[in-house]
Every structure is written in structure tokens, then in C-alpha cells.
Amino acid sequence: VGSASQEYNQRLNTVEQTISQGTTVFQEKNKLYAAGIEGLSPTGATYNIGYSVHDLNNNLRVLPTDPLQRQFESFLGLTVSQPLLKDAGTSSTYAHLRLAKEDEKIARQDFRRQLLVVVGSVESVYWDLYVAQERLGLRLASVAAAEKLLTENQERVHEGKMAEIELVEAQAGRAQRRSAASEAQQHLIEVSGRLRTLFAEPVNEPNWVLHASDVPPPPGAPPSIDTALQDSVMLHPEYLTRLHRAEQEKIRIAYAKNQRWPQVDLKASYGQNGLGSSDGASWDDLDHHYHESWSVGIEMRIPIMGGIRQANTLHAAQAHGREALLNLKAAEVEIANNIFTAERKVESLRAVAANYDDVAQAGQHLLKNEQSRLAEGKTDSRRLLEVENQFSDAQVAALESRGEYEK
Numbered sequence: 001v002g003s004a005s006q007e008y009n010q011r012l013n014t015v016e017q018t019i020s021q022g023t024t025v026f027q028e029k030n031k032l033y034a035a036g037i038e039g040l041s042p043t044g045a046t047y048n049i050g051y052s053v054h055d056l057n058n059n060l061r062v063l064p065t066d067p068l069q070r071q072f073e074s075f076l077g078l079t080v081s082q083p084l085l086k087d088a089g090t091s092s093t094y095a096h097l098r099l100a101k102e103d104e105k106i107a108r109q110d111f112r113r114q115l116l117v118v119v120g121s122v123e124s125v126y127w128d129l130y131v132a133q134e135r136l137g138l139r140l141a142s143v144a145a146a147e148k149l150l151t152e153n154q155e156r157v158h159e160g161k162m163a164e165i166e167l168v169e170a171q172a173g174r175a176q177r178r179s180a181a182s183e184a185q186q187h188l189i190e191v192s193g194r195l196r197t198l199f200a201e202p203v204n205e206p207n208w209v210l211h212a213s214d215v216p217p218p219p220g221a222p223p224s225i226d227t228a229l230q231d232s233v234m235l236h237p238e239y240l241t242r243l244h245r246a247e248q249e250k251i252r253i254a255y256a257k258n259q260r261w262p263q264v265d266l267k268a269s270y271g272q273n274g275l276g277s278s279d280g281a282s283w284d285d286l287d288h289h290y291h292e293s294w295s296v297g298i299e300m301r302i303p304i305m306g307g308i309r310q311a312n313t314l315h316a317a318q319a320h321g322r323e324a325l326l327n328l329k330a331a332e333v334e335i336a337n338n339i340f341t342a343e344r345k346v347e348s349l350r351a352v353a354a355n356y357d358d359v360a361q362a363g364q365h366l367l368k369n370e371q372s373r374l375a376e377g378k379t380d381s382r383r384l385l386e387v388e389n390q391f392s393d394a395q396v397a398a399l400e401s402r403g404e405y406e407k
Contacts, residue, residue, distance in 0.1 A: 028058035072282035077271015085261035131403035249321035263301035349405035356398035363391030
């Protein structure tokens with residue numbers, strides 16, 4: 001700390017002051033300088049180590065013929081005030097610092113939460129991209145199958161082995177599959193746009209569609225619920241945030257309890273005084289340790305009404321503490337329930353994907369059978385298209401359920 005000031009004062013003296021000072025009017029013009037180091041110790045004591053110089057210039061004379069008197073008064077010393085009850089101890093001293101550290105930890109968990117949301121969104125949209133591009137491939141394969149059937153039917157009609165109505169059925173089936181392929185293509189473009197948005201990357205006209213190069217790994221056994229719960233308690237941002245908030249409330253309760261004590265402070269000071277006609281002379285006089293100054297004492301303040309505000313603050317802190325503990329417990333229950341639900345959902349989706357795979361395999365066998373029957377003239381194009389459409393839908397359903405399982 002440091003300060004510099006200039007003061008001017010002029011007043012009429014009383015009779016007593018006139019006799020003692022030798023003048024009826026007192027006039028002074030002083031310059032005051034001070035510098036020092038002050039701080040707060042871990043025990044709660046406030047201290048100040050400082051040096052001050054007062055440049056005194058007034059009209060007081062030893063003799064009426066003396067000129068104006070100018071003197072430099074200096075002081076170097078230490079002042080300490082140690083609380084004995086209220087504000088005493090490290091828990092009270094470090095309370096605000098510990099609260100700030102918990103705020104920093106909460107902010108870090110908020111950042112982690114947002115980071116996890118972004119990473120999870122990218123991963124989820126990536127698998128949507130994979131499913132969309134594979135769905136488009138399946139739809140295009142279905143279009144190719146319908147075009148092949150149309151070509152074969154045209155040859156059969158030309159040879160007189162098939163009625164023209166079969167040709168119309170094949171054309172309608174091809175148009176239907178082309179429409180489904182167009183919808184799959186548009187969905188792929190939309191998913192690519194969503195992924196580019198997460199990358200903060202504008203759409204590139206020559207390259208509208210992104211390509212997912214990774215494929216889902218084979219389904220594996222999920223982690224145990226106990227392991228997942230342990231990881232969540234250690235890593236879940238929401239749980240850790242509530243844990244830090246509960247710790248903050250503990251700090252506030254301890255601080256509020258401390259503030260209910262009476263204010264009893266031990267105060268002490270020690271220093272050296274110096275006086276001279278110049279700044280250097282005043283310092284030399286101080287340096288010789290001729291004129292010391294010290295004091296020690298107790299100062300006490302007790303609220304007459306018992307500290308109503310402090311009592312209410314303590315009650316409020318205790319209520320917030322109970323609320324924080326309940327929120328922490330609620331987070332534990334919510335996480336456990338979500339993990340259990342997710343584990344059941346994973347198992348269900350894996351079973352659904354496996355069932356759709358079986359359906360797709362069965363549909364493939366039926367399709368080959370119907371193709372052979374059509375070549376032998378034992379079935380028609382409509383039946384073949386229905387079986388092929390069922391097979392294609394089963395493939396898409398298996399693909400989508402596999403993507404949902406991976407997400």
C-alpha cells in the first residue's frame with residue numbers, strides 16, 4: 001500500500017493555545033507520505049509493516065525571532081490484529097479461496113459436459129452417416145435388381161413367353177425403388193450436412209456427401225453395471241458438479257458457524273520514531289532506535305441482540321447443505337437408473353439386430369427361390385417384386401438396428 005497527500009490548516013488559537021504556541025493564529029502546510037506491506041496470515045491475523053514520513057511546515061517558533069519551523073517526522077513499525085474467536089483459524093481465512101476453487105472445478109465440469117455433448121453428437125451423427133450411406137447402397141441394389149427384372153421381362157415379352165402386364169409390373173417396381181433410392185440419397189445429404197455443422201465446416205459444392213470409412217465393430221459384451229456405476233461416480237460431469245456444490249455448502253456452513261462467535265481481537269504494534277530537520281536526519285534518528293513505540297491490548301465486540309443476521313445466515317447455509325446432499329443422492333439414483341435402462345436397451349437392440357439379420361437371410365433364400373420359379377414360369381413378376389421388397393426392407397431394418405445398437 002502507498003499514499004501521498006498534502007494538507008493545509010489555519011485556525012484561531014484559544015488563550016491557552018496562544019500562550020503555549022506563542023501565536024494567535026496557527027497555520028500549517030504538511031506533506032504526508034506512507035508506504036508498506038499489509039496482508040492476511042493463515043491464522044486470520046491482519047498485519048501491516050509500514051514506513052511513513054510527515055513533512056511538517058508550520059508557524060510555531062521557539063522564539064519570536066525564529067523562522068518558520070520545518071520538521072520531518074518518521075515512523076517504521078509493525079501492526080498486528082489477531083482474531084481469537086470470530087474470523088480466527090485457517091478454515092475461516094481460506095473459506096473464500098476454497099469456494100473460488102470449487103467454483104473453478106464446477107466450471108471445469110460444465111466445460112466437460114459440453115465437450116461430451118459435442119463428442120457424443122459427432123459419434124452419433126457419424127453412425128447415422130454410415131447407416132444412411134449403407135441404406136442408399138441397399139436401395140440402389142434394389143433398383144438394379146428391378147432393372148434387371150425389367151430387362152429380362154422385356155426379352156420374355158419380345159419372345160412371347162410373358163404377358164405385357166408383367167412388363168408393367170416390372171416398370172412400376174423399378175419406379176418405386178428409384179423413389180426410395182432418391183429419398184435415401186437426400187437423407188444421406190442431410191446427415192452429411194449435420195456432420196459438417198458439428199465440424200464447423202461449410203458445405204462444399206463438388207463434395208456434398210461425406211463418406212464414413214469406419215464400420216461398426218462386432219457386438220461385444222457390455223460392461224457390468226457395477227463397473228459402469230463406478231466410472232460414472234468418478235467421471236460423470238453432473239455428479240461431480242453436485243459433489244463440488246455439496247462441498248461448497250460445507251464450507252459455507254463452517255464459515256457461518258464461525259461468524260456467530262463474538263469479535264475478540266488481540267492487537268499489538270511496535271515501531272521506531274524519528275524526527276529531524278530533513279528526511280535523512282529523521283531516518284538517522286529512527287535508525288538509532290532511541291525512540292520506540294509499542295502497544296498491546298484486547299478489543300471485543302458482542303452483538304446485543306445475539307447476531308440475528310449471522311444466525312439466519314447459518315440456518316440458510318444448513319438448509320442449502322441439506323439440499324445439496326439430496327441433489328447428490330438424486331444424481332446417484334438417476335445415474336444408476338439410466339445405466340440400468342441403457343444396459344437393457346443395448347441388450348434389446350443387439351437381439352433386434354440379430355433377429356433382423358435372420359429375417360434378411362431368410363428373405364435372401366426366398367428371393368433366390370422366387371427368381372428360380374420365375375425362370376421356370378411358376379410365378380409372376382409381382383410376387384418376385386414383393387419378395388425382393390421384403391428382402392430389401394429387412395436388410396435396411398437390420399442395418400438401422402445395428403446403427404442404433406452402436407449409438
